[in-house]
Each structure stands twice: as structure tokens, then as C-alpha cells.
Amino acid sequence: MKSIMKKLTSIVLVLLMFFTLITGCTPKEESPNKEENPITSEESSQIYPMEVEDGFGNKVTIEKQPTKIISLAPSHTEILFALGLDNEVVGVSTYCIYPEEANAKEKVGDAFNVNIEKILELNPDLVIQYGPGKEDVNNKIRNAGIALLSYEPESIDSVINLIEEIGKITNTMIQAKSVTVDMMSKRDYITNKVSKVEEKAKVFFEIWDEPLQAAGPGSFIDELIRLSGGENIASDAEGPYAQFDLEQLIERNPDVYLMSKDLETKTIESVKSRPGFSEINAIKNDRIYMLDPLISIPGPRIVDGLEIVAKSIYPELFEKK
Known part of the structure; x- marks a missing residue:
């Protein structure tokens, strides 16, 4: 029963990413x-x-x-x-x-x-x-x-x-x-910025933790990662929101680990403490980020989501000089 409930909860959360998740966002434009x-x-x-x-x-x-x-x-x-x-x-x-x-x-x-x-x-x-x-x-x-x-x-x-x-x-x-x-x-401003990257950062986006699920091909997140100049290590997963083995995650060893702010119980520290995660470069180098849920809402602010993802992967490209 416990595993069934976890699966149902996972499915609901994946769907909710499309219909928006919680918390306030940026101020309204005129x-x-x-x-x-x-x-x-x-x-x-x-x-x-x-x-x-x-x-x-x-x-x-x-x-x-x-x-x-x-x-x-x-x-x-x-x-x-x-x-x-x-x-x-x-x-x-x-x-x-x-x-x-x-x-x-x-x-x-x-x-x-x-x-x-x-x-x-x-x-x-x-x-x-x-x-x-x-x-x-x-x-x-x-x-x-x-x-x-x-x-x-x-x-x-x-x-x-x-x-x-x-x-x-x-x-x-x-x-x-x-x-x-x-x-x-x-969009063009951001893609031009990241076009200067010589070596793409390997990126993983977590949809859910138990079981571990990734943003795979066909998802908005996959496109945002690609347009941001990153390499989605789950780009060959079985679907847009697919289960992803921990062993595979450790083997592909992402440089950047991304999540959405969808649950209060999910924190950067809680992710760092998961068994086996200490072996991942993103964890070792503190490259783990919790992002605004707007990144998953396919509306006018989706380009703001693109900017959020790009700045998380290559913050140095967007620093004011």
C-alpha cells in the first residue's frame, strides 16, 4: 500500500507541474x-x-x-x-x-x-x-x-x-x-549568452525523489536545459517524466542538480544527505539549486524560466561586469 501511495503521489506532482505549483512569483508586468x-x-x-x-x-x-x-x-x-x-x-x-x-x-x-x-x-x-x-x-x-x-x-x-x-x-x-x-x-538574448560555452555542463532535473524521476525528452525542462547550453543527462530517458536509477545518476555524474520548489520538506540539505549522493559532482561542488515553479508553466513567463535555468547552470555568464 505504501508503494502504491508513493506512485500516486508522484503522478499527481508531475501533473501539478503543468498546472502550476504553489508560491508567489515575480511582480506583475503592466x-x-x-x-x-x-x-x-x-x-x-x-x-x-x-x-x-x-x-x-x-x-x-x-x-x-x-x-x-x-x-x-x-x-x-x-x-x-x-x-x-x-x-x-x-x-x-x-x-x-x-x-x-x-x-x-x-x-x-x-x-x-x-x-x-x-x-x-x-x-x-x-x-x-x-x-x-x-x-x-x-x-x-x-x-x-x-x-x-x-x-x-x-x-x-x-x-x-x-x-x-x-x-x-x-x-x-x-x-x-x-x-x-x-x-x-x-530567448535570443539568453541563447546568445550561452552560445559562448565551450564545454557543456551536465545537468539533471529532479521531478520526484521516491522513486527518483527525471525531466526527460519532450518535457519543457529538457528544452530549457538545452536552450541554456546544458546537457540533460536524462535526455534519453523513456519519457518526459521518467524513472531514473540512482546508479545511472551516479554514473553520469551531473555537474548541476536542479529541482523545483514544490514541497516544503524538500531542501538542498535533505538532498545532499541522501545515500550515494555525496559521490556526485553537483553535490560535491554545491551546484544544487531549487528553482521557482514558473519554469514549468507554459505561458508568457516561460522565457523567465529559461533565464532562471541558464543562470543556474552558467551564473558567471550573467554576472554584471
């Missing part, structure tokens, strides 16, 4: 001024109805400009607020805690337990969810005449594309372009 992109009724009538194909191939008709939107994922909530749609967002998931204003919105459950009654009560024009969602919940939303879009971006480029897509759907293209240009500029 939202773009909506007056820069005023929308007249004539312009709106020329854009809508709009045919959209979401990230899972579902074809959806957006009848009119959405004025009441529900987001079922922290990443989508951050995108909507970044586009200046503060007033249009009427409901969010339990895990949507950034920006601070999201906390004041109606809560409609989370990815595991959607409060369909609350959603129907809010009567939104549009619901945006992360992943394919549950079929029974999807059907109830659609049968109520509510447009439902599902997205699951898996890279920085796909996040940028999604922001532009949501900008088109909500008629906030100018704001979307501003956000994505800033993101690309920051």
Missing part, C-alpha cells in the same frame, strides 16, 4: 493598454464568426468576440491577462494564482475536478483548457453552446504560437505581437 487596439462593432462583425482548430484538431466556431472567458489552466490564465483581458476573464482554475488579480476571479475547480455547474452558471462565451480534458465534461460544455478550446504547448515556440492564436481569437493581435516579440527577444 498589461498592454487596451486602447491601443480599440475594437468597433463593425470590425468585430468582419472578424466573426471565426473558424478555429485547437491543439487537438477540434474545429470550433467562435460566433462573436468573447467577452466572458474561463481558463482551466494557470498558463492560459497568464496568457489572457498578458493580452489585457483582465475584465473578460470571469473564471479560473484553483491553481491560477498569477497574476495576483487572478485570485479574485471565480474558481471553477481544476484539471482533476472541474466544477461544471459553476462554469454553466457563469455562462461564458469561451472556455480554454490545458490538454484534451475529460470527455464527459467537454460534452456538457459543448452541449451548453459554449465554445471549448484545448491546447497543450510543448515548447517555447508552441507557447509563442498559442499566444498569437489566442490573440487572434480574442481580437487582441496587437497585444499578442507585443508579448511574443518580447519573449523572442529575451
Whole structure:
């Protein structure tokens, strides 16, 4: 029973990394001024109805400009607020805690337990969810005449594309372009910095400790490590969040050991004291870091996550001179 509970806990924590984890983050940037992109009724009538194909191939008709939107994922909530749609967002998931204003919105459950009654009560024009969602919940939303879009971006480029897509759907293209240009500029600045590295640092990112799980191929973390100029020693693991043997960890001997601040009980000292870990270079050289959970949220701040990872791997490249 104890091993089963550990496995279930592990699975839940892995999923929570996508729907955001705890703790506050960086201060909110100013939202773009909506007056820069005023929308007249004539312009709106020329854009809508709009045919959209979401990230899972579902074809959806957006009848009119959405004025009441529900987001079922922290990443989508951050995108909507970044586009200046503060007033249009009427409901969010339990895990949507950034920006601070999201906390004041109606809560409609989370990815595991959607409060369909609350959603129907809010009567939104549009619901945006992360992943394919549950079929029974999807059907109830659609049968109520509510447009439902599902997205699951898996890279920085796909996040940028999604922001532009949501900008088109909500008629906030100018704001979307501003956000994505800033993101690309920051990404290019960071990748240019680390391009000067001659020998790549070997990096391991811990998802969970019992059993040990690594960020493997296909995960956002794997991309962030690669773009940061590091070598992910779990790049050949069986999946994005795969079990990783301690013997293999010691043999591959990472120079940098990364984790997310997801549990109060997980500390740098507790990791250092694990059996066998004293043999690892990252532990010997105090190159073990606990990072802000935003590194796993596929929204506008994912480039901030890239910067956090890059500074952890090559802090000397970012020191002010």
C-alpha cells in the first residue's frame, strides 16, 4: 500500500507541474493598454464568426468576440491577462494564482475536478483548457453552446504560437505581437549568452525523489536545459517524466542538480544527505539549486524560466561586469 501511495503521489506532482505549483512569483508586468487596439462593432462583425482548430484538431466556431472567458489552466490564465483581458476573464482554475488579480476571479475547480455547474452558471462565451480534458465534461460544455478550446504547448515556440492564436481569437493581435516579440527577444538574448560555452555542463532535473524521476525528452525542462547550453543527462530517458536509477545518476555524474520548489520538506540539505549522493559532482561542488515553479508553466513567463535555468547552470555568464 505504501508503494502504491508513493506512485500516486508522484503522478499527481508531475501533473501539478503543468498546472502550476504553489508560491508567489515575480511582480506583475503592466498589461498592454487596451486602447491601443480599440475594437468597433463593425470590425468585430468582419472578424466573426471565426473558424478555429485547437491543439487537438477540434474545429470550433467562435460566433462573436468573447467577452466572458474561463481558463482551466494557470498558463492560459497568464496568457489572457498578458493580452489585457483582465475584465473578460470571469473564471479560473484553483491553481491560477498569477497574476495576483487572478485570485479574485471565480474558481471553477481544476484539471482533476472541474466544477461544471459553476462554469454553466457563469455562462461564458469561451472556455480554454490545458490538454484534451475529460470527455464527459467537454460534452456538457459543448452541449451548453459554449465554445471549448484545448491546447497543450510543448515548447517555447508552441507557447509563442498559442499566444498569437489566442490573440487572434480574442481580437487582441496587437497585444499578442507585443508579448511574443518580447519573449523572442529575451530567448535570443539568453541563447546568445550561452552560445559562448565551450564545454557543456551536465545537468539533471529532479521531478520526484521516491522513486527518483527525471525531466526527460519532450518535457519543457529538457528544452530549457538545452536552450541554456546544458546537457540533460536524462535526455534519453523513456519519457518526459521518467524513472531514473540512482546508479545511472551516479554514473553520469551531473555537474548541476536542479529541482523545483514544490514541497516544503524538500531542501538542498535533505538532498545532499541522501545515500550515494555525496559521490556526485553537483553535490560535491554545491551546484544544487531549487528553482521557482514558473519554469514549468507554459505561458508568457516561460522565457523567465529559461533565464532562471541558464543562470543556474552558467551564473558567471550573467554576472554584471
